[in-house]
Amino acid sequence: MAEKIVVDARNMACPGPITKLTKAYRKAKPGDIIEVLATDPGFKPDVQAWVQRTGNELLELKEENGVIKAVIKVTAKK
C-alpha cells in the first residue's frame, strides 16, 4: 500500500530540508507520496533539482504564507 509521508522541514536552513527529504526517500516505497514543508528560501529550486537528479515526480510545488510545500511521488524506486 502506498503511503503519504509528511516531512516537516520548516525553520531548517539549507541543506537541512533536502537532507530530511533524502532520509525520508530512503525509507519510502515505490508509489509513496512525500509531502515536504519548508521555509528555506532556496528550497523551491533545490527541490526541483533534487527531483530532476533522482528522477521522481513532482506533483505539486507551491508557496503559502511563507511555507513552501512540495509533493513528490516516488517513481524512481523499483
Add this chain to the structure above:
Amino acid sequence: MAKGLAIIMFTGQAEYFIPLAVLTQTAANFGIPVRVFVTGFALPYFTKNKPEPRFSKEFEDMVPKLEEGIKKLNMPSWYDIIKEAKETGDVKIYVCSLMAEAMGLKKEDLDPIVDDVVGAAYFMQTTEGYQVIFI
C-alpha cells in the same frame, strides 16, 4: 552532473567549514560520492583533541550577526553535518599523510570521522574524473 566531488580541505578558519559541510551533505543527498582530503591548517580540527575553529579576524565585525543567525536556524555544527552526510551517502574523509607526519599525529590521534591516512597519489587516483574543490 559530477561523477564525484574531491574536496581538498586546507584552510582552518571556521567560515570554511560551512561550505565543506554544505557541499558534502548536498552531494551525499544527490548520491554523488565525496572524498575529502584534509591537509594544511584544517588538520587539527579532525583530531580527537580538536579545537573549535575560529572565524577569520578580518571578518570579525560580521561574526556576531552570523553566529546569531546560525543559532536561530538551528543549524547543526559542521561536524554533525559531515557525520550525517557519512550516514546518508558515500563520503570518505582522508587525512594527508605528509601533514599528519609533520604534525606528529598518529592514526589513533585522529577523530573517528576520519576514514584513513593516505598520500596524495592515492587521493588523486581514487578521485579520478571527480570535480575538485579546494577549500
